[in-house]
Amino acid sequence: MRWTRWKVVAVFALVLVGLVWPSLADYPVTVTDDRGKTITIPKRPERIVVAGTPLYTEILIDLGALDRIVGVSESADNPKEVEKLPKVGPAFNPNTEIIISLKPDVVFGAIGAVRETLERAGLIVVSLGKVGTGAIDSVTEIFRTIRSVNLVIEGDTKRADTLIGRIAEEIVTIEGTVLDRFKPTVAILYPSGEQPPFAAGRGTPENEIVLRAGGINVFPDVADYKQVSFEEIVKRDPSVIFTDPVLIPLITQNRFLQEVKAVREKRVYGIKASQWVSSRIAQTIKTVADLLHPNR
Amino acid sequence: MIRLESVQLGYSGRLVLRDLDLEIAPGEVLGLVGPNGSGKTTLLRAISGRLAPEAGAIYLDCRRLNELSPRELARELAALEQEISCSFDFTVREIVELGRLPHRERWQRLSQKDSDVITRALKLTKTLEFSERKIHSLSSGERQRVWIALALAQEPKVLLLDEPTAHLDLNYQLEIMELIRSLAQRDLTVLVSLHDLNLALRYADKVAVLHEGRIVALGRPQEVLTEDLIEKVFKARVKIFRDGERGFYVGVVPKPKPAEYAAQGVDRWS
Amino acid sequence: MHHPKSWLGVLGALVPIVLGLSVMFGAVSLSLSEIVAVLSGRATDQTAVTILIQIRLPRVLLAALVGGALGLCGAVMQGLFRNPLADPYLLGIASGATAGAAVVIALHLDIYWGAVPLGAFVGGVLAVAIVYRIAQTRWAQLDNYALILSGVALAALFSAITSFLLFYSGASHDARRLIFWILGGLGGAQWVYVFGLLSVLIIAGMVLMLFARDLNALALGEEMAAHLGIEPRHLRRILLIAVTALTAVAVAVSGTIGFVGLIVPHILRLIVGPDHRMLLPASALGGAILLTLCDTLARTVLAPAELPIGIITALLGAPFFLFLLRRRAQLGALL
Numbered sequence: 001m002r003w004t005r006w007k008v009v010a011v012f013a014l015v016l017v018g019l020v021w022p023s024l025a026d027y028p029v030t031v032t033d034d035r036g037k038t039i040t041i042p043k044r045p046e047r048i049v050v051a052g053t054p055l056y057t058e059i060l061i062d063l064g065a066l067d068r069i070v071g072v073s074e075s076a077d078n079p080k081e082v083e084k085l086p087k088v089g090p091a092f093n094p095n096t097e098i099i100i101s102l103k104p105d106v107v108f109g110a111i112g113a114v115r116e117t118l119e120r121a122g123l124i125v126v127s128l129g130k131v132g133t134g135a136i137d138s139v140t141e142i143f144r145t146i147r148s149v150n151l152v153i154e155g156d157t158k159r160a161d162t163l164i165g166r167i168a169e170e171i172v173t174i175e176g177t178v179l180d181r182f183k184p185t186v187a188i189l190y191p192s193g194e195q196p197p198f199a200a201g202r203g204t205p206e207n208e209i210v211l212r213a214g215g216i217n218v219f220p221d222v223a224d225y226k227q228v229s230f231e232e233i234v235k236r237d238p239s240v241i242f243t244d245p246v247l248i249p250l251i252t253q254n255r256f257l258q259e260v261k262a263v264r265e266k267r268v269y270g271i272k273a274s275q276w277v278s279s280r281i282a283q284t285i286k287t288v289a290d291l292l293h294p295n296r
Numbered sequence: 297m298i299r300l301e302s303v304q305l306g307y308s309g310r311l312v313l314r315d316l317d318l319e320i321a322p323g324e325v326l327g328l329v330g331p332n333g334s335g336k337t338t339l340l341r342a343i344s345g346r347l348a349p350e351a352g353a354i355y356l357d358c359r360r361l362n363e364l365s366p367r368e369l370a371r372e373l374a375a376l377e378q379e380i381s382c383s384f385d386f387t388v389r390e391i392v393e394l395g396r397l398p399h400r401e402r403w404q405r406l407s408q409k410d411s412d413v414i415t416r417a418l419k420l421t422k423t424l425e426f427s428e429r430k431i432h433s434l435s436s437g438e439r440q441r442v443w444i445a446l447a448l449a450q451e452p453k454v455l456l457l458d459e460p461t462a463h464l465d466l467n468y469q470l471e472i473m474e475l476i477r478s479l480a481q482r483d484l485t486v487l488v489s490l491h492d493l494n495l496a497l498r499y500a501d502k503v504a505v506l507h508e509g510r511i512v513a514l515g516r517p518q519e520v521l522t523e524d525l526i527e528k529v530f531k532a533r534v535k536i537f538r539d540g541e542r543g544f545y546v547g548v549v550p551k552p553k554p555a556e557y558a559a560q561g562v563d564r565w566s
Numbered sequence: 567m568h569h570p571k572s573w574l575g576v577l578g579a580l581v582p583i584v585l586g587l588s589v590m591f592g593a594v595s596l597s598l599s600e601i602v603a604v605l606s607g608r609a610t611d612q613t614a615v616t617i618l619i620q621i622r623l624p625r626v627l628l629a630a631l632v633g634g635a636l637g638l639c640g641a642v643m644q645g646l647f648r649n650p651l652a653d654p655y656l657l658g659i660a661s662g663a664t665a666g667a668a669v670v671i672a673l674h675l676d677i678y679w680g681a682v683p684l685g686a687f688v689g690g691v692l693a694v695a696i697v698y699r700i701a702q703t704r705w706a707q708l709d710n711y712a713l714i715l716s717g718v719a720l721a722a723l724f725s726a727i728t729s730f731l732l733f734y735s736g737a738s739h740d741a742r743r744l745i746f747w748i749l750g751g752l753g754g755a756q757w758v759y760v761f762g763l764l765s766v767l768i769i770a771g772m773v774l775m776l777f778a779r780d781l782n783a784l785a786l787g788e789e790m791a792a793h794l795g796i797e798p799r800h801l802r803r804i805l806l807i808a809v810t811a812l813t814a815v816a817v818a819v820s821g822t823i824g825f826v827g828l829i830v831p832h833i834l835r836l837i838v839g840p841d842h843r844m845l846l847p848a849s850a851l852g853g854a855i856l857l858t859l860c861d862t863l864a865r866t867v868l869a870p871a872e873l874p875i876g877i878i879t880a881l882l883g884a885p886f887f888l889f890l891l892r893r894r895a896q897l898g899a900l901l
Contacts, residue, residue: 089869092742095869095872096621103613111739121616121620121621133740346789366795367795375793380786381787383648384840385840386782394794397783397795398795450794
């Protein structure tokens, strides 16, 4: 019980800190991007393009900015609402010409050479995530991203704070339901054909969600994503395995993994990458919790 | 024209030839003979400047060879390797043009003089008629003439040839040697290594015989190439036939058997 | 191929035509009048100006320059090594440049905009320098075989370094950036690259042209070339320095684009003949035309997505080699 209370306090403290922040700022506003660089947004953007991960699209919709989106990257994980919008190319390599032709006031998500080209053309590009790697790999990062996006598109973080508060509350509730329950052993694996699969270890969103949903990662000694041998997987014998939905057969039919408890008891479940990192993160945690503790 | 004084030649410490003292006069054809591995190519390499002597000095026209830059040397001396292959399908003229390289700066174009020299070289070697054909489409005899035209385009005073008749048919062999002889008559000094002793006998003014790392004989071929020498150097018993007006030829003929073998009725080379 | 000089003229005229046509194509369709308006400075639509001047024009020009550089270097390498499979990447420059880019990307050294191309350039030059040094000290003769074999060994080493760095980057942004770099492409084209490559191309091009006749003589073998007054070692050193510098810059700005340096000299040799005084400029022009066309295809065929340009050059390369093989069988000629 004490632990739950501490958790609640911690999450709300995070929200409070955000509120104390000058949340009622006026334009121009500044945000720090994933290069550690300060980006200045001079006025409220009316035309927004998402040129990277659909996470931004989700967040924009949740913050009520759907009507201002004029273009999105092509992705199978795009929310239904943006189906009819112009596409600027695949998320990993968007087309600079199309982005420019849409005359955006701000572009979310572009990185690398594409970002450099767009900035040279005078566009404002905002890409968030951990400074250096650009990774959005934890609930905290997701919250930070939501707040930064809100800052960019409204000049303040009011809506973001509300949204974050709601999500945090949902997360805490779910965590409460699994608190005293037995924690099943879990592995999050991404197979690649005949090669040993990648396991998600500490520092990954998968790891955090599994922990919050009341599970134990059998690979806590792995940093980020690393290939692990089939033998290790068999040795650590997870009772539940999560992977990408299309890759499930690669686990269940893998001849090296037939002895693993999760495969024997048919507890190999699919969760898409876009679910592990999403503004609907609370929903994901609930899904995972339901799968880990079916008798709740 | 060419002089070697106490020259020693070798590769990475291993001596191949020693005590080389040689003089070739202008307009002379010197035939270099000896069994395979006797150092004919090594000697030619040294005189063409590609192999520095371990000891001694080589002089070209009274200047030491190592004092000449490669380009200066190439203007006076032309050398043809034993096996020449052309990686690209150039035309005959394009190849002979290369002979003018030592005479032109990199940025200079072909002058009228250059074209004249090239044409003359083609004429002398009777290759003018197919000067626009590709080199790979020629017969081996025609190709050999092209290489000689290339050498002539350098306007050399000295010509070094390493077994130019090696893989040629008989008619081509004679053709090339006749050409060489006629070039020598125009004051070209020629040093040619030969496999075929008959050609040496017929076309060389002097021969140098290489054996066991030394020049064991040097002089007019008719005087120097005796049956005894040939047996000693080439380990073959031969009979030399004299052909009246024209010259000599060497026939490899089984010599009469020594008496004891004849007595046993055994037919055998000794 | 009777009048190689007139072919040079044809190629020279084709280059601006191909450039002009390529500028008209892209993910965003711009009409001819819009393009003319932008180029003459009378445009009203700022977007069109940005697209054309910031993105398309530098990209098309860079494609031509990279293609020209690769074609030219390929011809020189084939002449220098007298090997039909020689290309600009023969001595490990590709794997060296890739390793250099990998180091910068994976270790987060890209503190400023030009770090990755610089890393690639340094890696490429370093690879060739090491190969040259190894060939010099470990082998009695610094000859072509020594260089090629050392190049093979070192390429393997650099590939291992790159693979390790790829593994080290895991599944992050970095790994994806690195993979894209390896695939190669002209998407990151900017005016700085254009002017940089142009300057190096001009200088290296002039040096290489100066030694075109020497390359001809080299066809007869190093010994015969030496008899003609050339010093093969010096020649090889100068040619390799020029080729390495030019190729390293090209790879730094566009990644390792394969096949162009290999195919273009063969094609042009069929057209203008083996004389390097014609072949070198022809290969440069031919390479420029080919790569510009390939790049235009790459960015229009699947728009808005872009096909990696290496795929297109490879698709052209495979059937070409079959054709070359057939021809060899018919003519019996090596090159």
